Amino acid sequence: MQAIRDPAAIRRKCTRFLAHHYPLSPKQHLQQVADAIPDDMEADTYGSGAVITAFEAEVAQLLGKEAAVFMPSGTMCQQIALRVWSERRGFSNIAMHPQNHLDKPEKHGYLRLHGLTPLLIGNLETQLSVADVEAISEPVAALFLELPQREIGGTLPTWGDLTAMTTWARDRGIPVHMDGARLWECGPYYAREYREIAALFDTVYVSFYKALGGIAGAALAGPADVIAAARVWQRRHGGNLIRLYPYVVAARLGLQQHLPRMGEYVERAKQIGAILAGIPGIEIAPEPPQTNMMHVFLQGDISRLQDAALDISEREYVAFWRQLQPTVRPRWQRFELSIGNAALDIGDNEIDRWFREIIEHGQA
Amino acid sequence: MQAIRDPAAIRRKCTRFLAHHYPLSPKQHLQQVADAIPDDMEADTYGSGAVITAFEAEVAQLLGKEAAVFMPSGTMCQQIALRVWSERRGFSNIAMHPQNHLDKPEKHGYLRLHGLTPLLIGNLETQLSVADVEAISEPVAALFLELPQREIGGTLPTWGDLTAMTTWARDRGIPVHMDGARLWECGPYYAREYREIAALFDTVYVSFYKALGGIAGAALAGPADVIAAARVWQRRHGGNLIRLYPYVVAARLGLQQHLPRMGEYVERAKQIGAILAGIPGIEIAPEPPQTNMMHVFLQGDISRLQDAALDISEREYVAFWRQLQPTVRPRWQRFELSIGNAALDIGDNEIDRWFREIIEHGQA
Numbered sequence: 001m002q003a004i005r006d007p008a009a010i011r012r013k014c015t016r017f018l019a020h021h022y023p024l025s026p027k028q029h030l031q032q033v034a035d036a037i038p039d040d041m042e043a044d045t046y047g048s049g050a051v052i053t054a055f056e057a058e059v060a061q062l063l064g065k066e067a068a069v070f071m072p073s074g075t076m077c078q079q080i081a082l083r084v085w086s087e088r089r090g091f092s093n094i095a096m097h098p099q100n101h102l103d104k105p106e107k108h109g110y111l112r113l114h115g116l117t118p119l120l121i122g123n124l125e126t127q128l129s130v131a132d133v134e135a136i137s138e139p140v141a142a143l144f145l146e147l148p149q150r151e152i153g154g155t156l157p158t159w160g161d162l163t164a165m166t167t168w169a170r171d172r173g174i175p176v177h178m179d180g181a182r183l184w185e186c187g188p189y190y191a192r193e194y195r196e197i198a199a200l201f202d203t204v205y206v207s208f209y210k211a212l213g214g215i216a217g218a219a220l221a222g223p224a225d226v227i228a229a230a231r232v233w234q235r236r237h238g239g240n241l242i243r244l245y246p247y248v249v250a251a252r253l254g255l256q257q258h259l260p261r262m263g264e265y266v267e268r269a270k271q272i273g274a275i276l277a278g279i280p281g282i283e284i285a286p287e288p289p290q291t292n293m294m295h296v297f298l299q300g301d302i303s304r305l306q307d308a309a310l311d312i313s314e315r316e317y318v319a320f321w322r323q324l325q326p327t328v329r330p331r332w333q334r335f336e337l338s339i340g341n342a343a344l345d346i347g348d349n350e351i352d353r354w355f356r357e358i359i360e361h362g363q364a
Numbered sequence: 365m366q367a368i369r370d371p372a373a374i375r376r377k378c379t380r381f382l383a384h385h386y387p388l389s390p391k392q393h394l395q396q397v398a399d400a401i402p403d404d405m406e407a408d409t410y411g412s413g414a415v416i417t418a419f420e421a422e423v424a425q426l427l428g429k430e431a432a433v434f435m436p437s438g439t440m441c442q443q444i445a446l447r448v449w450s451e452r453r454g455f456s457n458i459a460m461h462p463q464n465h466l467d468k469p470e471k472h473g474y475l476r477l478h479g480l481t482p483l484l485i486g487n488l489e490t491q492l493s494v495a496d497v498e499a500i501s502e503p504v505a506a507l508f509l510e511l512p513q514r515e516i517g518g519t520l521p522t523w524g525d526l527t528a529m530t531t532w533a534r535d536r537g538i539p540v541h542m543d544g545a546r547l548w549e550c551g552p553y554y555a556r557e558y559r560e561i562a563a564l565f566d567t568v569y570v571s572f573y574k575a576l577g578g579i580a581g582a583a584l585a586g587p588a589d590v591i592a593a594a595r596v597w598q599r600r601h602g603g604n605l606i607r608l609y610p611y612v613v614a615a616r617l618g619l620q621q622h623l624p625r626m627g628e629y630v631e632r633a634k635q636i637g638a639i640l641a642g643i644p645g646i647e648i649a650p651e652p653p654q655t656n657m658m659h660v661f662l663q664g665d666i667s668r669l670q671d672a673a674l675d676i677s678e679r680e681y682v683a684f685w686r687q688l689q690p691t692v693r694p695r696w697q698r699f700e701l702s703i704g705n706a707a708l709d710i711g712d713n714e715i716d717r718w719f720r721e722i723i724e725h726g727q728a
Contacts, residue, residue, distance in 0.1 A: 026415070026609050027401040034394040043390045051390070072436050076602030109600030113477045209606055216605040236473030237601055238440030241580040242573055245390050246610040 016318040021340035064195025065221035077205040077220040080233040086141035093119040096144035099151035146179035153285040154293035166200040175202040185291040188266040212254030217247035265292040269339040281359040293338040300362020308361035380682040385704035428559025431591035441569040441584040444597040450505035457483040460508035463515035507533040510543035517649040518657035530564040539566040549655040552630040576618030581611035629656040633703040645723040657702040664726020672725035
């Protein structure tokens with residue numbers, strides 16, 4: 001065992017990264033955004049102005065929706081979509097998976113700010129099934145589906161199940177909202193245009209940082225009247241900022257740079273998933289990965305696994321994970337892995353060698 | 365009368381500006397921000413990281429408060445401060461001026477999101493008095509005071525009145541919140557440190573664009589426990605963005621560049637106010653200006669006044685106002701004027717000549 005080391009300091013020296021894209025420093029990133037801005041581009045003002053409205057139109061078209069609105073965060077997009085549906089329907093229940101992003105991560109904002117109430121359906125650790133949706137027996141304002149379901153490794157329903165679930169709801173007049181924080185990452189699995197996937201939903205939230213590499217920001221797309229109402233709520237939320245252009249321009253760059261490469265990232269995730277799953281003491285979920293992400297389970301003592309990874313990071317300047325978390329299974333730990341452009345430059349044999357070393361030390 | 369002209373196109377050609385600072389294009393502004401970022405500065409992450417916490421500490425110190433939190437907007441800061449006070453007090457009423465910024469401009473977000481209720485005190489067109497505050501007869505969660513009161517020309521209570529109003533409330537255990545969207549502009553009037561003004565209040569919201577020239581963003585300062593609670597609500601509001609550094613760095617630049625010059629801007633506003641008030645057919649409020657802002661009333665036909673101003677803008681490349689609005693008095697129109705660095709380069713004689721021409725044409 002070594003003395004206590006500072007993982008952040010070690011990461012700072014790394015030049016290779018298993019997860020995500022190569023990091024850009026704030027200075028590099030903002031310089032890139034400034035460079036991409038035309039000399040004569042005018043600033044947006046409280047949501048108006050060509051820079052923001054043109055991008056909103058681009059997103060709406062990509063998702064096949066009438067309209068879209070850019071907001072600072074997905075937290076805002078989603079609560080607002082649900083509030084608008086709730087006001088139209090006269091109900092407050094939101095039917096959703098127990099590991100939705102609204103409850104713990106967003107601290108029940110939809111309940112505390114909007115008076116909306118959770119109606120949890122399905123099992124904690126598996127994807128929603130058609131039967132889970134059909135079992136809804138109380139009035140609901142909306143059905144809320146996350147594609148992919150991040151907290152269970154980024155799993156997706158089959159196209160057949162997705163169609164059945166959304167059709168069941170819409171046949172009953174229940175609007176279906178997509179938490180598409182990682183929708184961009186789902187294209188390869190469904191092998192369909194984003195607008196085809198979005199067509200199953202009434203409103204869709206998408207994010208621009210994560211796999212697209214923007215700075216921050218999100219959009220909500222849907223029918224024009226719903227988006228018009230959402231803009232009023234955006235103001236109430238404090239999200240109708242006088243200027244959003246730094247985020248908008250960065251989001252647009254991200255769409256241009258990363259969306260065409262999403263297939264590569266997903267393919268690389270599958271390859272890495274296969275390598276990891278082939279090492280005794282490592283499991284992945286889902287297996288194989290369905291998007292560019294997976295959960296990786298490591299067998300061993302959490303401190304020793306962590307130490308082994310830091311040893312390699314110090315020696316070979318490669319970063320593995322930000323957070324290794326304990327699981328309910330004794331001596332099994334977990335981290336979330338999302339593949340971006342950085343892993344494209346790492347060899348299969350290196351990954352195999354590194355993780356065998358990590359497991360060996362973790363189990364010693 | 366000329367054919368219909370596009371005021372925005374005419375403004376685009378202007379090189380001189382009566383109001384605000386010289387405009388920076390988004391490209392220039394973001395370039396300036398990128399240049400100001402040190403090579404090794406790390407990005408903030410959901411509100412943590414040195415770039416944001418150091419700035420929050422700087423703002424807290426400037427305002428003499430235990431803590432401060434940076435948020436994307438003032439709308440968010442203020443609703444959240446009021447919600448926190450309301451939860452602690454167990455009351456929902458917010459005592460405030462009828463021309464507060466929360467009702468119409470922010471579409472009653474505090475009511476629709478937080479269930480807080482307005483208790484309007486005082487007169488529509490004048491500054492709150494001590495008697496208005498003393499007449500509060502229902503339980504209130506907080507007393508909400510805007511310094512300066514923008515919609516009535518940026519007027520301020522005297523130091524004596526301000527002290528009396530805040531003391532009355534605090535003696536009764538009522539927290540006092542400052543809408544300090546333009547607090548920076550009040551320093552010269554009170555001739556006191558910002559922390560002395562802020563000391564009369566329990567929580568203070570300040571803005572970083574307006575006179576400070578940032579891109580967007582705001583801060584809420586107050587007791588450490590209140591700010592800790594505010595951070596939870598910031599997440600619920602969707603304002604705890606993964607990255608806020610573009611706004612933070614721009615805000616810091618604004619504080620450095622413009623705060624030391626606030627006295628000049630206020631002085632220039634007083635000079636310009638005197639020139640305008642000396643022209644028959646023009647009135648200003650307040651007279652003299654108390655901050656860098658005032659309302660300017662022009663006597664004449666609104667279209668003819670507008671046309672006269674555009675004539676001068678086209679001829680001399682100077683921009684006057686963005687919006688001329690009708691008032692209740694027949695043939696009297698109004699615009700809001702805030703003085704920044706741009707008016708420091710305009711001569712007194714020019715202002716006199718231009719406005720005499722505008723009034724002459726407007727009354728013809």
